[in-house]
Amino acid sequence: MITTRDATKNDIDTLFDLILGIAKFHNQEEYVLTNKEEMLNSGFNNEPKFGAIIADFNSKVAGYLSYTWNYSIWNGCEYMNLDDLFVWEEFRGQKVGLMLMEHAKNICKEKNISLIRWEVEKDNVKAIEFYNRLGAKITEKGIFRWHLNASN
Template sequence: MIKIREATKGDVDILYNMIMGIAKFHDHEEFVITDKQKMLSAGFNENPKFGALIAEFNDEVAGYLSYTWNYSIWNGSEYMNLDDLFVWEEYRKHKVGLNLMQRAKEICSDKAINMIRWEVETDNIKAIDFYNRLGVTMKEKGLFRWDF
């Protein structure tokens, strides 16, 4: 049985471990700069900078989805920016990712928001196939990053 719930400050260790899990999956561990204290202070206060959903499969942590809220001046509305969607490998055939995405969509609907936006590595074919099965549209666009 799949249960999706909002993350709480008591979940910081779990979230951090899954962030490291997705970073390891993409061989990007060296790019994870955050730590548990930063996550705690940024995500679990009166004005959280991010939200996160935890998926449990038969009472075991199976995955997570993290997000932020952004505003599109072209659309004239707020939208959800999906930061990460990650499911531990042993749970990937159990619709955990689908349940996380459906819950994110419900959160948006409850706020009268009609768009979720996210990025995917272009060589992550399994993720792209998963998103295509949701019926979403992938827009090709270059991604720039300016670190200083």
């Protein structure tokens, strides 16, 4: 049985393990710069900067979805920016990802939000197929990252 729930500060260890899990899956562990303390301070206060949903499969943590809120000046509305969707390998193919996406959709409906937006690695064929089955549409657009530091 799959259940989903909004993450709380008591889930910080689990969330951090899931973040490391997705980073390892994509061979991007060196890009994880956050830590549990930062996550607690930024995600579980009076003005959280992110939200997260945890999925349990028969009482075992199976995956998570994290998100932030953003505003589209072109659309003239707020939207959910899906940051990560990750399911542990042993739970893939069990509809865990679908349940996480449905939970996110319900959060948006409660806030009268009509758009969820996210990125996907071009070579992640299974994820792209999954998102297509949801009815989501992929667009081709490059993503720039400009990391600013004292020398810029």
